[in-house]
Amino acid sequence: MKKYLVFFLLLTGVAQAQQLAPLTVQKIMRDPKWMGVSPTNYRWSEDSKTVFFTWNPENKEKDQAYKVSVSTNKPEIAADNEAAKAAGNNYTYNKDKSLALYEKGGDIYFYNFKSKKESRLTNTVDRENGAYFLYNNDVVFQRGDNLFQLNLQTNEFKQLTNFVKGKRPAIPERAVATMQDSWLKTEQTELFDIIKKRNKTGGRVQGFGGRGRFGAADANQKTIKPIYLEDKFLSGLVVSPDGRFVSYRLTTPVITNHNTIVPNYVTSSGYTEDIAGRTKVGENLTVSENFLYDGEKDSVYTVKTAQITGIKDLPDYVKDYPKQLEERTQKNEDRKVNLGSPEWNENGTTAIITADAQDNKDLWVLKLDAATGNVTVLDRQRDEAWIGGPGVGRGIDWIDNNRFYFQSEATGYSHLYVFNVATGEKKQITSGKWEVQRTQLSKDKTTFYITANKEHPGITHFYKVSVNGGELVQITSMKGGNEITLSPDEKWLAINYSYMYKPWELYIQANKPGAKAVQITKSTTAEFDSYKWRQPDLVSFKNRYGDDVYARVYPAANPHPNKPAVVFVHGAGYLQNVHYWWSQYFREYMFNNLLADNGYTVIDIDYTASSGYGRNHRTGIYRDMGGKDLTDQVDGVKMLVEKYGVNPKHVGLYGGSYGGFITLMGMFKEPEVFAAGGALRSVTDWAHYNHGYTANILNEPLNDPIAYKRSSPIYYADKLKGNLLMLHGMVDENVHFQDIVRLTQRFIELGKDNWELAVYPVEDHGFVEPSSWTDEYKRIFKLFETTLKK
Template sequence: MRRLLLAGLIAFTVLPVAAEAPSSAQKLDLETIMANPDWMGHAVENPYWSVDGRSLYYRLKRDSSPVRDLYRIDPASGTSTKLDAAATARAEGPAIYDRAHRYAAYIFHGDVFLVELSSGRRTQVTRSALPESSPRFSADGRALQFRESNTWYVYDIASGVTSPAAVLKFADDPQAKKPDALGQQQLDLFKSLREDKADKDALHANEQELAVADASRAPQPFYLGDKQQLADTELSPDGHWMLVVTQPAHHDDGKAPDVIHYVTDSGFTETEAARTYVGRNDPAPQSVLLLDLAAHKSYPLSTDNLPGIKDDPLKAIRAKTVAELQKAGKDDDAKALKAPDVRPVTLYSMDSDSAGIVWSDDGRNAALAFLSIDNKDRWIASIDFAHHALVPQHRLHNDAWINWAFNDFGWLKDNRTLWYLSEESGYSQLYAKPVDGAAKALTSGKFEVSQPQLSNDGKWFYLSANKTAPYSYDVYRVPTSGGELNRVTQYGGMEQFALSSDDKQLAVLHSSAYVLPQLAVQNAEGGTPRELTNTMKSGFSSHQWIEPKIVEVPSTHGAGVIYAKYYGPADETNALASRPAVLFVHGAGYLQDVKQGATYYQHEQLFNNMLVQEGYVVLDMDYRASQGYGSAWRTAIYRQMGHPELEDLLDGKAWLVKNHGVDPKRVGICGGSYGGFMTEIALLRAPGEFAAGAAQRPPSDWVTYNAQYTSGILNTPQVDPEAYKISSPMTYAENLRDPLLINHGLIDDNVLASDSVRLYQRFVELHKKNFWISLYPLERHEFEHADAWYDEYRRIYELFDTWVKPVR
């Protein structure tokens, strides 16, 4: 449950057609700003240091192609080289190092490579059809561990031999099967059967004995039964232990709706299954087994001792719903809502998509992060290996829901002190806790900390924080022992960073309003950076784009300040006393668009420029639920999606009227995904406030969205039907009185087009007027074709030109 949910509710811009850049004085038009973004330039992607630390690699999208080329750049001279196929074959991947710094290893084109640092000799460890991942040196430095899917391998550096760390079989052990009564009778009756069985047992016992004594043999399999299926595995660096995450083998995910493809290569209508609706089945509960690879024994790790796991955070809501069901005579439905005795959990899913399990470097400690399936708790536990039991180390509880972000954790170099992020103060901060001691806050304040990276010498944490202002992000560092949080970079628009292996240099991606992420390098302690790239196109950069002004909109609903970006003419002294405006509403719900870095919405930002050119002003607000402002801001929408956000949008409209001469009768609203949802909510819950609205790919009824995102905010529709009712635009369809345009991709497998079609049918049956729907047969949630982008925004522009701009 992490950032894959957030990305799911954003419309991303990937277009295949080029356009000519406008000159600084050229009037903007839709053909240009909705065309292939290649004319703008390209973002530098995924920088990492070379093995020797003397160069940096990064990727850059190729013009008119989805291909990402690999570049190598010398930070000292700034010389950058695009690598051809032959040079790419000699390139390296992001490296990891053994503790003695004798070797490095990395994954490149899905295979494992080992480098001897003294000589530079490179050894290809694997050449396989399936990709390997997660390279790591063993605790003693003699072996390299890596995984292929959920199978771990150990490469012995001295001998060059590779072997599986463990063999897992999800079946019953045939040797452990006991004869039933009839089988025992057969053995009692027939000598030959007894002899055959004795021979088989002897052979098996001999194999077991040889396996224990002979390290050159492949390991004997672990038979784990057929009631569970494998979810993940994590091998300890000392090779002694393996943690195996399982879930029920026959878990029912629920019925999945179909996405229908009308325009196809075959010429026939085709279907594909999409994700399951929320509440149609909970995620599969997970369990963890501890395997002792040396003794060939397995132990289940019970979660029953996690604090609060037997509580029911939904008790009051559940009781109310049960009472209403019983009153309606739905006793079976009421019984189905009985709370479990022990709440089921899943392992937190890390950015690598592996389970939330982190081993200490020496393999003597492991930390596991569990999430309750009801989304209210996150636990971090270590393992008592002597007693094969979990030891609770930290509990994070939230009456609303635990964040998808800010769940990073790991071990300090002493191998016995945990570090982790937690929102317990109301903001994501960094903590350290010895396994047998008390937690200590390493950072504190009303700002958010993310991307923690431990320096290679173990003395510092480098991290991202918006300490100076919610919209300003930079790299900071703090001693692992605690102390002052020091600012390292001065960009305000820092995106990503990578520390060199000697801890001396920091590679930084940074951006600004009209500059996509660019690469720089600087001293890791701070100082003046050296700018290494400029991948923006001159035609785009030379245009006089409107620099959005970050403003503070006062809340009339007790929320304090709502940060927003204002787009208006450079000189407002001669502006009309009464003019039209548009509120642009960002997507994802939990996303921050008001910041000093580049916006996710490149095309929409250019459309904002065009609107200002045509006499509008535009306001883009980080309404409640947006990222960057702490957990209270994020969870204000719990059980009432669309309500606090609408209050904020109406405050934004009032601010425009008061401060920028906007006519309150000439304000439009538009947005995509969650922004489309808010557009519908604004028109349906506040009729008359907006002259017209354009909703792109909007979730119109939350009962048809997925569990992973929705159940945290609204619980499930079975337990909390009222939350879904008051949060869905479908509920308020009868209130439509202002013009509404809906745009939706027909093969959207995130927010299904059926959401918009169902709402459209409600409007038809309610005899509403001035509503339209535009469907795009070849578009998913993330539009990919320039023609579709152009058509969509042509309709939006014409909607506003007809219903918002008038007074000509």
């Protein structure tokens, strides 16, 4: 009897250990492995029969390689050699895909699919990389700074370029012939027969193996024009399909910029150590020039950007600065542009190249005349805010020798277009108030496979459409997030799928509309599954400008008598969080469940500038961060008051990074709406953030100070009324700790005392340690409990 009792108690203990409820911060902020580990890193075998992936279903210390056959649908551990082969064989094919190249261990390998034979083409201590086929099946690859060509039929191996590090040697004095030099040379020829003889034979003396005793060179020896790199960086080497033209980019480093320093206090040495950081927005940008080397003529010339239509056009914002407008108009300078690498059609007759203005207002698609460096504008996208959107400026490629495809926000949403260089016709392939997010051309080049949010802004599906346009055919059917890895033979889909309360799992489906997707993996733990995770209400409301704004709402299970509400603000960088798939903010998703369990109604808004909603939503914060993105939060609270019965006097908000920035702006600019806020790793002054992100939205501090003062929380710190908790990692290399320290000093000088700062000495921007996650969210929960439930 005792034996059965002990067994029963053991089972009871295990069952209790697997019960997650009630949620606590300590439970949900543990190492995420407690939830289970989703599969990642999908890749197909070359024969399209097996999917390899990385997984850890048994919660081991390290993830392992797994495989699943489409014939069995049963996952199993993969042998190291087969997993490595699937991961390493990132083939580059020839035109008919009968031959392939790949790099392994710094050498180039060749594979013949007909004979199923592999050959090693290089075996050197140098690294060879970037191998691809020319139109005639010759192989081109890069070694060091130079390109080489190998003929697989004759084994002829030749060098295509002669880039030389350092400066061009100085020309010695008297290197240029004078009249005196000419007189002496003539005299020598007249006096000596040996000179006459050698002049006739090009300086060679017979009997010395083609090289004279005085070291004269072989007249048949090929020379390649040396191109001296000096102090510049070489990049973007591309060879035309016929091997004649080499395009390349030289970039001059900027040595006058001030790089920031991030002090690291908790170190193994016991001393404070400095981390070299990024520059701040508005610092000088690197300057690049694009060149073409003509192997036939052994000559170099530049790509002529001055010919680009609109190259001198100024952005509209300079109208706010009359003196700047006058000066820039008088200078009438070409704007600086960044050029992409040429994309050649298959037979090498035509190349296209993209150019984007450094002020982010223009993107051009250009036809490049490689023989002259001249360019012709085929398409221009102009945006007075900034060019962007999914797929825009990326993924441009050829369908055939006359047509290429690209994406554009010309209609307000990113859609797919085909351009015919022979006729000049631009044809729109997809249309509607939704976005094409990814595009892939089929092997036979008759079909586009696309991922898009046509059904709903928060649902992605896989579709196909003819390259000539026509009906868009939906292939996947599961509601949520569908991320597709297409098999090489295009008959199968490996689907990374998730739903709101279901983390990502692997499914396999035939590449046919209506085919059933079969679940392969089950990754969540019994403890995770024991809690009934909420499917939040996915709603939309009209903001004060009449725009549709989408939100997730977590209604309170049993509302507290104060009927409090909390706004969670997601981060930015162009991101979406109101969707039907598992959130990258999984910790915050669980914390929102905890808040709802404790009587709070929680809302999570895809505010203006979130991704997935088109150009106007994307650029709605131009020159005014903390404008529409903040008022959307306020309008969301109004909706909660009207439809969910929350008390407008008891509303808090929290978020990290951009969410922390909005939390600060909410506490400063809308103190009557938000009583408490938890601001994590917040930007407090945009003039101290990086260039790549900030200059798009606010231009540069020196040129547009109005935008920076309008958008930076530090200028509104005197308006703080509610209770503010700030939390920041001290080794944050993205939003520097200096940012929050500057705001802290501002509060001290203003005499504010309703704020706190919690610091995390070992954390970068994205926290890693579970103890840090636990500490910061315990503090946020305490803030809401002690302020919103009073």
